[in-house]
Amino acid sequence: MAGRELTNQDGLDRRLASAKLLSGCPDALVVAGLGSASYDLFAAGDRSANFYLWGAMGGAAAIGLGLALAQPRRPVLVLTGDGEQLMGMGALATIGVQRPLNLAVVVLDNGRFAETGMQRSHTALGVSLPAVAAACSFAWTLDIGEMDALAPLGARIQAMQGCGLARIRIRAEEVPRALPSRDGVWLKNRFRSALGFPPM
Amino acid sequence: MTEWQDRIFEVLKAGDVRQVAYVPDAGHARLIERVEGAPEMRGIVLTTEEEGVALACGAWLGGERAALLMQSSGVGNCVNMFSLVSNCRFPLLTLVTMRGEWAEFNPWQVPMAKATQAVLESMGFSVYRVTRADDVEETVQAAVDLAFESDQAVAVLLSQRLIGRKSWLAGN
Numbered sequence: 091m092a093g094r095e096l097t098n099q100d101g102l103d104r105r106l107a108s109a110k111l112l113s114g115c116p117d118a119l120v121v122a123g124l125g126s127a128s129y130d131l132f133a134a135g136d137r138s139a140n141f142y143l144w145g146a147m148g149g150a151a152a153i154g155l156g157l158a159l160a161q162p163r164r165p166v167l168v169l170t171g172d173g174e175q176l177m178g179m180g181a182l183a184t185i186g187v188q189r190p191l192n193l194a195v196v197v198l199d200n201g202r203f204a205e206t207g208m209q210r211s212h213t214a215l216g217v218s219l220p221a222v223a224a225a226c227s228f229a230w231t232l233d234i235g236e237m238d239a240l241a242p243l244g245a246r247i248q249a250m251q252g253c254g255l256a257r258i259r260i261r262a263e264e265v266p267r268a269l270p271s272r273d274g275v276w277l278k279n280r281f282r283s284a285l286g287f288p289p290m
Numbered sequence: 291m292t293e294w295q296d297r298i299f300e301v302l303k304a305g306d307v308r309q310v311a312y313v314p315d316a317g318h319a320r321l322i323e324r325v326e327g328a329p330e331m332r333g334i335v336l337t338t339e340e341e342g343v344a345l346a347c348g349a350w351l352g353g354e355r356a357a358l359l360m361q362s363s364g365v366g367n368c369v370n371m372f373s374l375v376s377n378c379r380f381p382l383l384t385l386v387t388m389r390g391e392w393a394e395f396n397p398w399q400v401p402m403a404k405a406t407q408a409v410l411e412s413m414g415f416s417v418y419r420v421t422r423a424d425d426v427e428e429t430v431q432a433a434v435d436l437a438f439e440s441d442q443a444v445a446v447l448l449s450q451r452l453i454g455r456k457s458w459l460a461g462n
Binding site: 152180282290 | 308332337342343349353373377380
């Protein structure tokens with residue numbers, strides 16, 4: 091397998107890439123997978139329509155599906171990492187059956203389990219998540235390695251042009267932690283309030 | 291056999307449950323058929339039950355009620371995902387058809403049958419068990435109310451005695 095290993099030293103800066111993407115889809119309801127993706131979302135600017143996960147590994151895309159079906163007039167963005175999405179690969183099949191027009195899954199892919207010591211993940215060893223999503227009948231898939239592609243990606247998500255998955259190749263590097271609230275009840279109630287639903 | 295399943299469907303419909311996620315089970319077959327035929331509901335077939343836990347939480351974030359249908363073996367597939375429910379105090383309604391507890395032919399169903407209620411309760415669920423068809427409607431109604439009025443995780447275990455024996459061999 092060594093010959094197929096990616097060194098992944100020349101990907102994009104994850105914080106800059108996330109901020110650029112998010113600025114292009116200001117109406118999106120955003121669910122972030124646990125670990126670095128949640129920190130990236132928070133670092134790009136906290137907002138009520140962000141839902142950060144601190145656990146539930148593998149669940150981000152399925153949360154996004156339930157949310158997208160419930161809120162068909164809002165773009166829904168699942169921002170997650172390769173390790174988190176690999177654990178929820180079956181959810182790509184489930185999403186591919188439902189195909190809500192307003193759901194996008196964006197995988198920040200460094201080919202590493204960054205939170206636990208940068209161990210290589212499957213995506214560094216020959217597995218392609220865009221190819222999986224395409225095989226699951228997603229309407230569009232993208233494999234992005236350039237900053238110039240992020241504004242169009244944000245605009246595509248904002249426009250709700252079909253169910254899609256984008257992989258953004260990012261550098262495998264440590265960045266300073268930016269920690270959102272880990273109070274799940276508060277995050278839930280804040281998110282629902284932004285949509286006009288009162289707390290219990 | 292189908293009658294109590296139709297009553298579950300009516301309770302879910304009247305309770306404004308819009309997303310019904312499932313890994314199929316023979317005991318849920320009639321209910322799944324009713325859901326898939328209902329314009330006001332969306333049936334969502336899963337690859338594994340934990341997706342349905344996450345999906346139900348996402349639905350609630352977006353203001354919709356969801357339900358998760360599975361068999362007892364599926365409860366074991368969900369355990370870590372239940373932490374999403376308890377950490378955020380999401381409402382979660384799951385209807386679980388029991389295997390491995392009554393006149394079971396397949397011993398592979400037995401270990402999870404023994405663990406199902408304990409696993410659910412250890413992860414914070416209120417668990418209702420139904421063994422008589424006459425109790426199904428009222429119990430599911432109580433579960434809907436407890437889940438969505440009090441933001442609780444609630445499981446209704448539909449016993450294998452209620453569901454009936456699975457026929458394994460021709461003429462059996």
